[in-house]
Amino acid sequence: MQEAVIVSTARTPIGKAYRGLFNATPGPSLGAHAVRAAVERSGVDPASIDDVVMGSALQQGNQALNIARNVSLTAGLPSSVSGMSIDRQCSSGMMAVAAAAHQVMVDGAKVVVGGGLDSISTVQDAGFRIEPDPALLGIDAAAYMPMIDTAEVVAERYGISRDVCDEYALQSQERTAAAQEAGLFDEEIIEVTATKKLVNRETGEETM
Numbered sequence: 001m002q003e004a005v006i007v008s009t010a011r012t013p014i015g016k017a018y019r020g021l022f023n024a025t026p027g028p029s030l031g032a033h034a035v036r037a038a039v040e041r042s043g044v045d046p047a048s049i050d051d052v053v054m055g056s057a058l059q060q061g062n063q064a065l066n067i068a069r070n071v072s073l074t075a076g077l078p079s080s081v082s083g084m085s086i087d088r089q090c091s092s093g094m095m096a097v098a099a100a101a102h103q104v105m106v107d108g109a110k111v112v113v114g115g116g117l118d119s120i121s122t123v124q125d126a127g128f129r130i131e132p133d134p135a136l137l138g139i140d141a142a143a144y145m146p147m148i149d150t151a152e153v154v155a156e157r158y159g160i161s162r163d164v165c166d167e168y169a170l171q172s173q174e175r176t177a178a179a180q181e182a183g184l185f186d187e188e189i190i191e192v193t194a195t196k197k198l199v200n201r202e203t204g205e206e207t208m
Contacts, residue, residue, distance in 0.1 A: 001105050001106065002104055002105050002106075002108075003105070004100075004101040004102075004104040004105045007042045007044070008038050008039075008041035008042035008043075009038060009041075009188055010034045010035075010037035010038040010041060010188065010190050011034050011188055011189060011190065012030060012033050012034055012189070012190060012192050013189055013192065015121075017120040017121050017124075018120070018121050020121070020196075021194050021196050022119065022121065022192075022194055022196075023121035023122070023196060023197050024121070024122070024194070024195055024196060024197040024208060025119060025121075025122070025194050025195075026062040026063075026119060026122050027056065027061075027062050027063035027067055027070075027071075027117055027118065027119040027122065027123065028062060028063070028067065028070040028071050028073075028074040029074055030117050030119050031054060031067070031071035031074070031075075031115065031117035032071050032074035032075035032076075033075075033190060033192050034115060034117070034190065035052065035071055035072065035075040035077070035113055035115065036075040036076060037190045038113065038115070039075070039077070039113065044111050046076070046077045046078055046081070047078050047080065047081075048110065048111050049077060049081045049111045049112070049113060050081070050082070050103065050109040050110060050111055050112055051081065051082050051083065051084060051100070051103060051109060051112045051113070052068050052069070052071065052072040052077065052081060052082070052083045052084075052112070052113040052114075053068055053083070053084045053085075053086065053096040053097075053099045053100045053103075053112060053113065053114045053115075054067055054068035054071050054083070054084075054085055054086070054093075054096055054114075054115055054116060054117060055085075055086045055087070055088070055091075055092025055093040055094070055095055055096035055115070055116035055117075056085060056086075056087060056092055056116065056117055056118055057087055057089050057090070057092050057118055058118050058119075058120070058123045058124055058128075059085060059087055060123060060128070061122065061123040061125075061127065061128075062119070062122055062123065063117075063118070063119065063123050066083050066084075066085050067083075067085045067117070068083035068084050068085045068086075068096075069082065069083030069085075070083070071083070071117070072113075084099070086099060089147075090147070092116050092118075093115060093116020093117075094116070096114045096115060096116050097114035097115065097116075098114075099114065100112040100113065100114030101114070130144060132144050195208050196208070
């Protein structure tokens with residue numbers, strides 16, 4: 001069995017959904033920034049890449065029809081590089097990296113890109129739709145339960161109060177801010193130029 005090693009990493013900054021810097025950046029472009037930077041940092045020949053594996057929890061809209069392949073093309077990789085998209089809710093990106101490692105360790109691949117992305121702002125919008133299958137609902141009524149409802153179930157089941165959640169969230173944000181201010185993320189976060197969409201709250205007018 002071959003050993004799989006990570007030779008380079010890169011990620012974009014994180015923006016607020018709908019109101020952040022990337023609220024007008026489609027998924028393929030968002031993912032391409034990270035893939036392009038990671039490939040450049042690695043020094044490998046893009047033509048030598050066997051596959052691009054990307055995780056995404058919202059594979060519709062501009063993220064539909066094999067987001068991994070579309071990210072690869074947007075990043076400027078050759079059309080000879082294939083793509084595989086993975087959706088495992090809440091861990092799609094990690095599963096993509098694991099699948100990439102598996103290809104190297106077991107399947108004989110030499111170079112594989114693994115990562116994840118979701119452009120909530122451009123995908124989970126007015127056009128976002130879920131059409132439940134009645135047969136599935138008859139088997140499991142909670143099959144289409146969204147994350148926010150799942151959180152309520154977990155909170156009630158394990159007695160986790162809103163105050164405890166808020167305290168934990170604040171601690172996490174403070175630690176992240178401190179680490180970023182100390183420059184601990186400087187090497188992994190890449191610079192990205194983006195166009196932001198602004199919406200007038202009174203008129204609804206959109207400007208870029």
